Amino acid sequence: MNPPAPLLFYFDFISPFGYFASLRVEALAARHGRTVDWHAMLLGVSVMKVMGLKPLLDTPLKGDYIRRDAQRYMRRHGLVLKRRLDDPVMDPRAAGRAFHCVKHHHPALAVPLAHALYDAYWAQGRDLSTADAIADIALPEGLDPGWLRAAIASDEAGALMRSAVDASLKAGIFGSPTLVVDGEPFWGVQTLELAEEWLQRGGW
């Protein structure tokens, strides 16, 4: 018998709601005997280029709602950020490249790295926009900072990132977080409960 398919977790490191979901998806999957396959994507491509929208926080009315919703979520889940939602948005490509290089060459370290990157950016308020800044955070054991620095700058990293973004668009993914359960997409951290109900009932 084949093991059940992993849940697919799509996220962008600059997405606070992606960060919130990253703290819950592993436990959610484990409750149902599943694993999670993590996919870093780029909202700058899906939202701004493909969908033609402006950034969420810059959208009149909706931006204020999102700020409030994030605060409400953090209070409910006991989270504290060292970064304000309105701080200038970092270029997430270096972090995305780091993730995809590690996923390609050291797959067992990819999720620990994603957690480390998310934690450094949102919980610690660190910069992750350059290879140097990324090599400088508390990396998962077994990941060499020098190797990572070079990997982020490599042509291969660019190709892996581009191909991951293309694949996410082809899969219809546009937002962070999106959790795909047996082909069924759930967009937004608010839908994690619904995704779990889908897992429990085997869909409807």
Place this chain on the structure above:
Amino acid sequence: MNPPAPLLFYFDFISPFGYFASLRVEALAARHGRTVDWHAMLLGVSVMKVMGLKPLLDTPLKGDYIRRDAQRYMRRHGLVLKRRLDDPVMDPRAAGRAFHCVKHHHPALAVPLAHALYDAYWAQGRDLSTADAIADIALPEGLDPGWLRAAIASDEAGALMRSAVDASLKAGIFGSPTLVVDGEPFWGVQTLELAEEWLQRGGW
């Protein structure tokens, strides 16, 4: 002691998710000893004019997700529509005018009328774009079709609709449905559970 404040329910008749929420908000409020104050607004003003966005279903990637999400919601809640989400969108102003005139002159009939309009449009697939079409649906008992037809066409109806839309924008409302619980806004039918938790716990 004052009675507890009503929940504020903002909706547009052309919004399928607004329709879905309209079927649940009264029971939700009643479970917590609350009533609901209904407010018809216009997505064409908030989304297109103020936020500068295109209609949801016309947004690449997101449109497909929304179609799927609506189907998933309907299966889960046992709802069947006589109108496809992709059918041409009706001009909702006549229905909004009808609602606001009735709310102003026959307040006890406003919610029954909102249910009747939503049901006629989504569950029966009827047109509501003219005063004649609206006067022709199964109206709540006590509401005279002739009076309603004239009311919809009146200058007063236009003024009531405009003032309701202005008030909704001033309150920061942009989407349908939005439920406001003691000043706290919950946007989207997916957040009704969260709104209920807020009611239960008295916020957090």
